[in-house]
Amino acid sequence: MVNYYSADYIFPVSAKPIHNGIIGVDENGEIIGVYESGAKEISDKTITKHKGIITPGFINTHCHLELSHLKGKFAKGTGLIPFIEAVIGQRNANEKEVVKAMQSADSEMKRNGIVAVGDIANLAISKETKEKSSLYYHTFIEILCFEPEKAQEVFRDGLALCESFDGLPSSITPHAPYSVCKEIFRFLKQLHKPETNLLSIHNQESEEENKLYRYKSGQFIDFYRKLNRDIGFFKAQARDSIQTIVPLLPKRQPVMFVHNTYTNMKDIFFVDRFAGNVTWCLCPNANLYIENRLPKIDLFLNQDSPITLGTDSLASNDKLCILSELLTLHAHFPHLKLEDTLKWATLNGAKYLGIDHQYGSLEKGKKPGLNLISHAQGLKLSENSTVTPLI
Ligand SMILES: [Zn+2]
Incomplete structure (x- = not known):
């Protein structure tokens, strides 16, 4: 049984x-063909016509399912360091509550036309939600260790956590330049x-990170003191964090x-050279x-x-919706x-996650999911645009 869909634009x-x-x-959701209007080979088929734009399913390349229970808990616009301190102080919660929030976040992403997710994990708690989900998940097991003497043990624990996700795509990754020491890059x-x-x-994410790396000053000094x-052991590098860590990465490392x-x-x-x-992932609503x-x-x-897009977690976003990220970008940068x-x-997200044989574009043989963007203006979004998965 094949269903045919049409819209103002495919x-x-x-x-x-x-x-x-x-x-x-x-x-099964597999595309059997993409056709021009009036194509002869489907002239006898029943076609469901929609208003708007039909796109492939969205890829959310940055999320933290584990933080879903923190939705609405933190004030907006405080800056990164007060935000991290609030997450550290409040992330622990009853396991049932955390699991329920993750399942609800997973359903929300599905409703918003997201078909695959790059998800950061510090624990194994999201494994079951991911196994049961119809979404594709790649789990990034995150390493935080700014103390060289603990690096070996922390890295070993990270690898063990990565293995515990067996059967699900996963990889081990440093959290951020300000939270990992050079030894972690050596182990990588x-x-x-x-x-x-991956x-x-x-x-x-904050200018404080650049201050730490350039001059060993700024709010991160107080953060670590607290x-x-x-x-x-950390020495000012006289250059930005990214310029310090890129040379520490293995050659051809996808990052x-x-x-x-x-x-x-x-x-x-510097990165180009x-x-x-x-790959650059942008999370405008979280920013x-x-x-x-x-x-x-620009x-x-x-x-x-x-470039790819991410929602970040519900601790720093009101919703997990890639269309909403697009709307923010287009509102602030109308020339996009x-x-x-x-x-x-x-x-781009499907390529980074290594799943573009199935996801990311509307091509024969792929199963990328199908989204309808309604309330578009021709090939442009409007502030009222909404997304509905068609399959
Ligand atoms: Zn994040």
């Missing part, structure tokens, strides 16, 4: 949008085939830098929630590395083209 992402195009999908280099271990690193962590709120042109040039396989600021988007338009940003929301 947006394959891998090809130009098709005005009044038609798409055929079998009962020693992994068997590090190029198959990294997802929080990057320059935690009773001695960072006497996704997440947030990039305070990344500047020099950083991007030194790193072979970088507005925490720092009330957005990355310098800098990322003029470089070669792909939907042809570009839809690629960020779909195919």
Whole structure:
């Protein structure tokens, strides 16, 4: 049984949008064809016509399911360090409550047309939710260790946690430049085939991170003092955090830098020169929630590395919805083209997660999910645009 759908535009992402195009999908969600309006081979078929734009399912490349129970708990615009302190203080909760919130977050993403997720985990608690979900999850097991003497033990524990996700795609990753020491990067280099271990690193989410790396000053000094962590070993690097850690990565290491709120042109040039396989993940709604600021988007338009989108967690976002991230970007940067940003929301994320054989674009043989964006204005979003998964 094949269902045929048409809309004002079919947006394959891998090809130009098709005005009044038609798409055929079998009962397993596999695309059997994408057609021009009036194509002869389907002239006798029943076609369900929609208003709006049909796109592939969205890929959310940055989420923390584990923090879903913290929805609405934190004030907006406090800045990153007070936000981290609040998460540390309040993340512990009753296991049932955490699991229920994760399941509800998973359902919310499905309703919002998200089909695959890059999810950060510090614990094994999300495993069952992921096993039961119809969404694809890649779990990034996150390492936090700023103390060199503890690095070996923390890395070993991280690998064990990664193994406990067996059967589910997972990899081990440093949390952020301000929360891991150089030794962690040394252990990453020693992994068997590090190029198959996807990294997802929080990057320059706050100017304080740059202050720490450039001058060993700023709020992170107090942050570690309050935690009773001695960072006497750490030396000012006289350059931004990203420029310090990129040379520590294995060659050709796939790495996704997440947030990039305070990344500047020099950083991007540096990354272009030194790193072979970088993806930039933007989480605009979380950036507005925490720092009330957005990355310098235009800098990322003029470089070669792909861009993806993430929601971050419900601790720093009112919803888990990639369309909502797109709406924020287009509202703040009206010159952005939907042809570009839809690629960020779909195919680029699928490529980073290594699942583009199935997800990310409307092509024959793929099972990417099918979203209808309603209340669009031709090929543009409007502030009232909504998303509904068609299958
Ligand atoms: Zn995050």
